[in-house]
Amino acid sequence: MNRLKIHFTQILFVFILLALPAAHASSRAAHTFSWRGEQFLLDGKPFQVISGEMHYARVPRPYWRHRMKLMKAMGLNTLTTYVFWNRHEPKPGQFDFSGNLDLAAYIRMAQEEGLWVILRPGPYICSEWDFGGLPAWLLAAPDTKVRSTDPRFLAAAERYMKRVGEEVAPLQITRGGPIIMTQVENEYGSFGDDKEYMSAIRRMISAAGFDVLLYTADGADKLNAGTLPDLLSAINFGASDSPEKEFAKFSQFRQNVPKMCGEYWVGWFDAWGQHHHSVAAELPAQGLDWMLSHGISVSLYMFHGGTSFGFMNGANKYAVYTPDISSYDYDSPVDEAGRPTAKFFALRDVIRKYLPAGTILPGLPPSPQMIQIPRFQLRESASLFSALPSPVRSKQVKPMEFLGQDYGLILYRTHAAKSGRGKLEITDPRDYVVVLQGSKRLAVIDRGLNQSSAEIDVDSGEPLDLLVENMGRVNFGPNLVSERKGITEKVTLNGEELQDWEIYSLPLNDILKLSNLKFSAQVKSRPAFYRGRFDLRSTGDTYLDMRGWGKGLVWINGHNLGRYWSIGPQQSLYIPAEWLRKGFNDVVVFDYEDHGSRSLQGIEQLILETTEVRSK
Numbered sequence: 001m002n003r004l005k006i007h008f009t010q011i012l013f014v015f016i017l018l019a020l021p022a023a024h025a026s027s028r029a030a031h032t033f034s035w036r037g038e039q040f041l042l043d044g045k046p047f048q049v050i051s052g053e054m055h056y057a058r059v060p061r062p063y064w065r066h067r068m069k070l071m072k073a074m075g076l077n078t079l080t081t082y083v084f085w086n087r088h089e090p091k092p093g094q095f096d097f098s099g100n101l102d103l104a105a106y107i108r109m110a111q112e113e114g115l116w117v118i119l120r121p122g123p124y125i126c127s128e129w130d131f132g133g134l135p136a137w138l139l140a141a142p143d144t145k146v147r148s149t150d151p152r153f154l155a156a157a158e159r160y161m162k163r164v165g166e167e168v169a170p171l172q173i174t175r176g177g178p179i180i181m182t183q184v185e186n187e188y189g190s191f192g193d194d195k196e197y198m199s200a201i202r203r204m205i206s207a208a209g210f211d212v213l214l215y216t217a218d219g220a221d222k223l224n225a226g227t228l229p230d231l232l233s234a235i236n237f238g239a240s241d242s243p244e245k246e247f248a249k250f251s252q253f254r255q256n257v258p259k260m261c262g263e264y265w266v267g268w269f270d271a272w273g274q275h276h277h278s279v280a281a282e283l284p285a286q287g288l289d290w291m292l293s294h295g296i297s298v299s300l301y302m303f304h305g306g307t308s309f310g311f312m313n314g315a316n317k318y319a320v321y322t323p324d325i326s327s328y329d330y331d332s333p334v335d336e337a338g339r340p341t342a343k344f345f346a347l348r349d350v351i352r353k354y355l356p357a358g359t360i361l362p363g364l365p366p367s368p369q370m371i372q373i374p375r376f377q378l379r380e381s382a383s384l385f386s387a388l389p390s391p392v393r394s395k396q397v398k399p400m401e402f403l404g405q406d407y408g409l410i411l412y413r414t415h416a417a418k419s420g421r422g423k424l425e426i427t428d429p430r431d432y433v434v435v436l437q438g439s440k441r442l443a444v445i446d447r448g449l450n451q452s453s454a455e456i457d458v459d460s461g462e463p464l465d466l467l468v469e470n471m472g473r474v475n476f477g478p479n480l481v482s483e484r485k486g487i488t489e490k491v492t493l494n495g496e497e498l499q500d501w502e503i504y505s506l507p508l509n510d511i512l513k514l515s516n517l518k519f520s521a522q523v524k525s526r527p528a529f530y531r532g533r534f535d536l537r538s539t540g541d542t543y544l545d546m547r548g549w550g551k552g553l554v555w556i557n558g559h560n561l562g563r564y565w566s567i568g569p570q571q572s573l574y575i576p577a578e579w580l581r582k583g584f585n586d587v588v589v590f591d592y593e594d595h596g597s598r599s600l601q602g603i604e605q606l607i608l609e610t611t612e613v614r615s616k
Contacts, residue, residue, distance in 0.1 A: 033116075033173045033180040033213065035232070035258050040297060042180075048295060049180075049260060050351060051078035051118060052303025055127070056106040057087055058328055059306040060576040061099065063338055064106060067304050068113040069365040070334055074344060075351035078180070079110045080299045083121040085160050086135040087312075090406075092156070095163050103164070107171045111178035117171075118299065120183040121164050121205070123157040124191075128269045128314045128324050131473035132186075132480055136406040139399075139484050146481060147188070149197050158204045165208025172212045182210045183262070187236065189218035189226025191478065198228055217262030220249035234262030236301075239284035243291050261291060263301035266343065267331030271315075271322040272471075273448065273614025276569045278331045281346035288347060292354045300347065304338070305330035307574050310560035311407035314475030317483075321431060321447045322614075323471040325570040326562025329606055336574050336606055337541050339367045368577065371540035373602025378532030378589060381523035381598075384409075384467075384506075387516040391502035397491055398503060399430070399484035400470065408507035410486040412466040414498050416458045425453040427489040431471035432551075434592055437462045439525035447471075448614060458493070466491065467527065471563075508553065508560075508590070527552070527592045532600070534587070539580040542602035543572035550593030557586055566595070567612035572603060 032043055039046045052071050059067060071079060083103060089095050097103055110117050124147055125133035134146055138156060146153050171177030184202045202214060217234040218226035227233045233254060237246045247259055266284040268277035284300075291298050305328035308314075315323040329336040333344035352361065388411070392403055400410045416422075426433060426445060429452055433445040443454035448471070458464060470485035482488075491498045519531055544554060546564040554561045554573055557580070561573040587600065 031173050031176075035213065037256055038258055038295070040258050048292070048354075049078050049116075049118070049297035049299070050076050050292070051080045051297075051299035052076045052333075053080045053263070053299055053301045054304045055081055055084075055306060056103060057084045057101060057312075058308060059304065060578050061102070062578050063368065063576070064109055065113065066338060066365050066368070067334065068110055068115060069362070070338075070340060070344075071115060071303060072113060073362050073364045074303075074333065074348045075355055075361055076115070076300075076303070078116040078118055078299070080118040081106070081120065082125040082127050082129075082133065082186075083119065083164055084125070084129065085123050085133050086129075086131060088163070089135055089160055092137055093159070097167050104167050104171060107168055107178060111171075115178065116173075116180045117178045118181045118183070119168065119179050119210075120186060121161065122186060123160060123201070124188075125186050126314075126476050128328065129308065129475055130312050130314050130407075131483060132314065132475040134480075136401055136473065136485075137404075139401040140404070142402075147185075147191060147197070149194065149200060154200055154204075157201070158207075161204045161208045165210060169209030172210065174211050179212055181213045181215055184214050184216050184228075184231060185226075187218050187222070187226060188216065189222025189224070190476070193225035195228065198226075202228060202231065215260075215262075220246045220253075223250070223253045232257060232260075234260040236263035236265070237261065238265035238268070239279050239287055241287075243287045243296070247294075247296065258297065259295075260297035260299075262299055264288065264291075264298050266300050266333065266347070267302065267305075267329075269328065269330055270325050270569050270608070272325060272565050272570075273567045273610070273612055274322070274569065275610050275613065276331075276608035279343075281341075281343040284343065285346040285350050289350045289353075292350065300333065302328070302330045302332045304334035305332045305336060307336060307562065309562055311470070311472070313472040313563065315431075315472040316476055317474045317479040318477070320450050320614075321474075323431065323448065326564075327570050327574065327606055337368060337370065337543075340364060369540040370604040371536075371538070371542050371602065372604060373534055373536070373542055373600075375599050375601040376532055376534040378530040378587065378598050378600065379521065380519040380531040381521075382517035382519040382529045382531075383523055383525045384527045384529065384590070385525060386518040388504050389506070391504045394501050394503055395499050397487040397489070397501055399488045400486040400505065401484050403503065403505055405486075405505045405507050407470055408505075408509065409470070410468050411504040411506060412468065412487060412491070413463050413502040413504070414500055415462075416460045416464055416493055416498070417496070419458060419460045421455065421457050422494040423453055424456050425492045426466070426487055427491075428452065428487070429468065430483075430485045430488060432469040433487075434467045434527065436465040436467065441526075464498075510558075526594055527590065530589045530591065530598060532587050533584050535584055536580060536582055539577045539582060541577050542575050542580075543604065543606055544575055545572050545601050545603045545607070547571050547607070548595060548597030548599075549589065550591050550595050552589060552591040554590075555588045557581065567614070568610035569608040571607035571609050572605070574606065575602070
């Protein structure tokens with residue numbers, strides 16, 4: 001009998017435990033988020049959104065919680081994030097929401113840290129991210145038009161949005177989660193004025209299960225083009241703008257609706273060959289003070305920028321093409337390595353003034369440990385041409401997207417009909433072209449300098465090589481529509497089109513697959529890979545000092561850190577501790593040039609020094 005009582009008690013205890021999550025979810029589901037007049041309402045009471053933007057794809061997963069704790073320590077109540085289509089669907093129909101791309105885990109963690117979430121799923125996101133987050137495979141068809149009612153684009157976008165909904169629609173406030181708002185498209189008014197397209201995007205977001213407040217965000221001068229009558233609108237502007245004037249424009253567009261700055265640019269991004277952009281802390285602090293004092297909601301862009309690792313940096317194309325650097329430090333309140341800056345404390349002082357009486361902000365979590373790595377040598381090298389893959393043979397050149405390639409390098413090889421000096425013209429070079437014959441460099445054609453031709457001395461007896469680097473797709477404005485990479489149309493020499501090409505795809509998406517490279521103590525031809533290693537007794541965050549090198553890419557233990565270029569401003573590359581290990585660590589550097597330096601060291605700071613100023 002006593003055994004039966006014990007057994008019954010155990011069963012009852014199990015049932016109680018099983019019931020606890022349901023009760024917890026029920027309590028969460030009690031929250032509501034809506035609006036009336038000029039106010040957002042949380043559980044029917046006025047609520048002022050004080051948010052910060054931070055992107056899971058730019059921050060190593062072990063640091064997500066640390067950065068969220070910094071948000072709470074500043075006084076923020078909401079986290080805003082984009083969703084990165086090109087990372088989640090690298091190939092049509094093949095989705096990845098694992099590891100650092102686990103969006104649902106990111107949002108759940110925000111809720112655990114007491115933060116609401118604003119979701120910005122696109123499908124286009126800008127964000128100084130390659131192709132504005134659109135997957136490059138959309139460009140495989142010659143006449144596909146993105147961000148339009150092209151049925152192929154809408155079908156692909158709908159498939160993606162449905163998958164996003166499966167991941168995170170259950171995490172909306174309507175179902176006990178932290179997501180309070182979802183953005184429709186992104187700054188569309190700066191691109192077009194197609195209401196049918198915007199309606200299609202709104203419908204697919206709703207069909208994906210998003211039933212929280214939907215909104216759009218544009219510059220104040222683009223509001224009419226970028227939104228729909230039944231959607232809320234936010235406006236985006238920077239610290240150098242007058243919030244009073246910007247919201248005066250907004251009031252001319254709409255009244256008796258909540259006012260929100262969807263992106264308050266507290267810093268700015270950097271491009272190769274430009275000086276580093278910085279914004280004095282008092283400027284965003286003054287604008288934030290004005291907005292909070294007028295009951296206006298705001299999201300700081302960026303609270304913490306992080307890093308556009310690998311090939312994920314975007315670019316702009318106006319008078320000239322300007323690719324962005326790998327660091328997305330953005331002169332943010334929290335720097336690239338996760339350390340609060342003077343701007344953090346200036347903005348926190350402003351926010352503190354508008355918190356409910358008696359509110360005590362949590363203390364700051366400790367900053368990540370930074371380490372130094374003593375200088376070490378890269379003693380082995382291998383020519384890029386020592387392990388080329390099988391080529392595609394084509395009468396005409398083809399852009400890399402037509403060959404199923406998204407990122408990296410592409411090599412075009414042919415022969416000139418006769419030797420001599422001639423004018424080589426490329427239509428169009430996308431983006432950085434090194435012209436070679438054997439180990440001899442004949443020219444560099446740089447789209448960033450508006451170059452498309454060069455005078456070269458060519459030998460008909462040797463292959464003529466055009467090595468092209470995709471430096472990042474345009475992420476903003478009308479030029480992103482046709483942003484294919486490699487060589488997009490043709491190559492001529494003295495007016496005659498060169499034909500009969502061997503085309504080698506070099507995506508460099510897995511450096512471990514370059515094991516067939518023939519490394520030796522000396523390299524006889526460039527561009528080349530350089531290999532070395534260093535030994536660590538303990539790990540931590542660090543920056544790889546690239547001063548003394550030319551232009552290229554770096555991998556640590558197989559992880560692509562991003563690009564470096566001696567012209568600056570970025571002269572060091574961030575390495576998160578999780579990519580290092582105790583004992584030996586392997587480094588591979590790809591470099592076009594020979595500047596003599598074949599050594600590296602780890603330092604504690606991002607170095608932003610411009611050695612060659614280009615057009616802005």
